[in-house]
Amino acid sequence: MILTLTRSRPFNVILFLFLVFTLTRCKDKLPPGDPDNGGLFLPRGFEAVVVVDSLRGRARQLAVNDNGDIYVKSRFSKPDARNVVLRDTNGDGKADSIKEFGSYEKERTYGTAMRVHKGYLYLSSELTVYRYKLTPGKMVPEDSIETIVIDDHEHGSHEHIAKPICFDNNGHIYVPFGAPSNSCQIMNRTPQNPGQDPCPQLDLHGGVWRFDENKPRQTQKDGIKFATGIRSVVAMEWNPMDDNLYLVMHGRDDLLRLWPNLYSPWQSAVLPAEEFLKVTEGADFGWPYCYYDQLKEKKVLSPEYGGNGDSIGRCDQFQKPLMGFPGHWAPNDLYFYKGNQYPERYKQGAFIAFHGSTNRAPYPQSGYIIVFVPFKDNKPTGQWEVFADGFAGVDPVVDVSDAVYRPMGIAEGPDGSLYISDTEKGKIWRILYKGDKDKFGTEDLADMEKRKSASNIRNPDPVNDNLDKGKAVGGQKIYETYCATCHQKNGKGASGRFPPLINTEWVNGDKKRLIGIVLNGMEGNLEVNGETFVNAMPQHSFLSDEDVAKTLTYIRQNFGNKASAVETDEVTAVRKKLPKK
Numbered sequence: 001m002i003l004t005l006t007r008s009r010p011f012n013v014i015l016f017l018f019l020v021f022t023l024t025r026c027k028d029k030l031p032p033g034d035p036d037n038g039g040l041f042l043p044r045g046f047e048a049v050v051v052v053d054s055l056r057g058r059a060r061q062l063a064v065n066d067n068g069d070i071y072v073k074s075r076f077s078k079p080d081a082r083n084v085v086l087r088d089t090n091g092d093g094k095a096d097s098i099k100e101f102g103s104y105e106k107e108r109t110y111g112t113a114m115r116v117h118k119g120y121l122y123l124s125s126e127l128t129v130y131r132y133k134l135t136p137g138k139m140v141p142e143d144s145i146e147t148i149v150i151d152d153h154e155h156g157s158h159e160h161i162a163k164p165i166c167f168d169n170n171g172h173i174y175v176p177f178g179a180p181s182n183s184c185q186i187m188n189r190t191p192q193n194p195g196q197d198p199c200p201q202l203d204l205h206g207g208v209w210r211f212d213e214n215k216p217r218q219t220q221k222d223g224i225k226f227a228t229g230i231r232s233v234v235a236m237e238w239n240p241m242d243d244n245l246y247l248v249m250h251g252r253d254d255l256l257r258l259w260p261n262l263y264s265p266w267q268s269a270v271l272p273a274e275e276f277l278k279v280t281e282g283a284d285f286g287w288p289y290c291y292y293d294q295l296k297e298k299k300v301l302s303p304e305y306g307g308n309g310d311s312i313g314r315c316d317q318f319q320k321p322l323m324g325f326p327g328h329w330a331p332n333d334l335y336f337y338k339g340n341q342y343p344e345r346y347k348q349g350a351f352i353a354f355h356g357s358t359n360r361a362p363y364p365q366s367g368y369i370i371v372f373v374p375f376k377d378n379k380p381t382g383q384w385e386v387f388a389d390g391f392a393g394v395d396p397v398v399d400v401s402d403a404v405y406r407p408m409g410i411a412e413g414p415d416g417s418l419y420i421s422d423t424e425k426g427k428i429w430r431i432l433y434k435g436d437k438d439k440f441g442t443e444d445l446a447d448m449e450k451r452k453s454a455s456n457i458r459n460p461d462p463v464n465d466n467l468d469k470g471k472a473v474g475g476q477k478i479y480e481t482y483c484a485t486c487h488q489k490n491g492k493g494a495s496g497r498f499p500p501l502i503n504t505e506w507v508n509g510d511k512k513r514l515i516g517i518v519l520n521g522m523e524g525n526l527e528v529n530g531e532t533f534v535n536a537m538p539q540h541s542f543l544s545d546e547d548v549a550k551t552l553t554y555i556r557q558n559f560g561n562k563a564s565a566v567e568t569d570e571v572t573a574v575r576k577k578l579p580k581k
Helices: 009-028 265-270 313-317 442-453 474-482 511-520 545-556 568-576
Strands: 046-052 062-064 070-073 083-087 097-101 113-117 120-124 128-133 146-150 172-177 207-212 224-228 233-239 244-249 274-279 290-293 298-301 323-325 331-336 350-354 369-373 385-388 407-412 418-422 428-433 522-528 531-537
Touching: 062 407, 062 418, 070 113, 070 120, 070 407, 146 172, 172 233, 233 350, 244 331, 274 350, 290 313, 298 313, 350 407, 369 407, 385 442, 474 545, 511 545, 511 568, 545 568
Parallel strands: 062 113, 233 331, 331 407
Antiparallel strands: 046 428, 062 070, 070 083, 083 097, 113 120, 120 128, 128 146, 172 207, 207 224, 233 244, 244 274, 274 323, 290 298, 331 350, 350 369, 369 385, 407 418, 418 428, 522 531
8 A cells, every 4th residue: 555645634744753753863873073073164064073083194085985984095105005994883983993905016105096986996106097896895905906007108207297087987087197397398497498389298298088997007008188288187076967077277386486577476376276177078278388367367378488477379279267266275186076965055066175385485375275166057156165174273374384284185975974184194084064954055154255364265465465574685585485485484395295404414415416406406206304205396597606505505504404504606616517508
């Protein structure tokens, strides 16, 4: 017999109470949030619980399996523990079973992807995409690892070689090959140096390639170039709602250092945009010839190709972004919400993890937040919103090392909770919604809108927010103009990317070697105080001998260093021995 709501009033009341009870029980199954939400600021009705306070290898991206197991790509790890799996066995939201695993081919410094897809755990280092077959009920994969895509290029430059991944609905995996330079200059990151035209790097880099998700040991020649003109990608996702690829591109940098005649420190801090792109096959987004100015809302010609910060030139032929975010925020993950736990306005919208800037000096560092972009009919409906803030823990963030946490990865659990990972301590949050979904509205976002006035989110005031206003002179001023964007004002650098200048023989040791590095630049892996750094140190031969001496003296006698001064004639002697260019 089929029961209907028209049967009787008592029956209707009983059924109504049963439904209310069931929905309440479903909500009650969510664990309680931490009293302080793990330090996070969230829209009204949301709570956060800290799943794990820290992981030994810290964390990059993460993925959540159908049973709730959390897989994390370690940021730094031993050869036999490059990945971590977490399990909550009692439902309190806290991981009480933690296991490390992963012994496979030698990888670079850190992982750049973690996805569960069709029963497999896909993950990547900077140069290789792997996968494990998952065994139902087992935390650690029991099958041997497979290599799916290999970046087999020679990597003289270590820029932009991350390997994020995503999948379409037709058996393909998408992998970017980032540009091996900032802006395809003839001499990379050299002031006043023109760009190569056409840029030869676009043949095999600066784009996204499509591969077979099941074919082992593919190299780039086995794939198909899907889109080009894309400088650097870490945040990438396939949106099943409109069956399209989306990504958030890291914009170029060094506008002030490379073109001080065209850009002010303020312009170099806030420009260019981190571009949110909808990527269709064959699309070209214009790197290195153009960049997007989010303040003017237009693509403009790069200075390496004759631009002056305003001219458009050839840039009208390239595709525009959906929107532009403030410069240097470092978009490192993108996720389209598919669950039912959150209010309806979050359905199909995009969450973006901004890892936070390193190179906004002399202004406060910025980002360090989770942003939400509402979507309707497969298009953004308006401006972006602050969804989660509080990661940095300080205001202002003067140097990147001041930030207590930096958000990195986003993943959705089977119940619609979002999980966020942090790179600095290896902390993981689970964000839950406990309010009334039907009543959620703009008033519940009011406090988050106010947070846009914080120094890590707002556009800085050109005068009042300049942290060097009336302070730096001599070698300190030169350092903070040309060096602090990487090594930071406090000399601590940025872990894994830019080495510290504190208590190291590279700074306090042989002066000739140190002068040579400044004049010549340096590429390749560099080990400092037991940590490996992967990046390119640009040459600074454009500085006068006197300026080099002042800067190195400042470095060798500050940040706790107590080495001898560098004299101008010592720089002159090293410069004379440089090969003529």
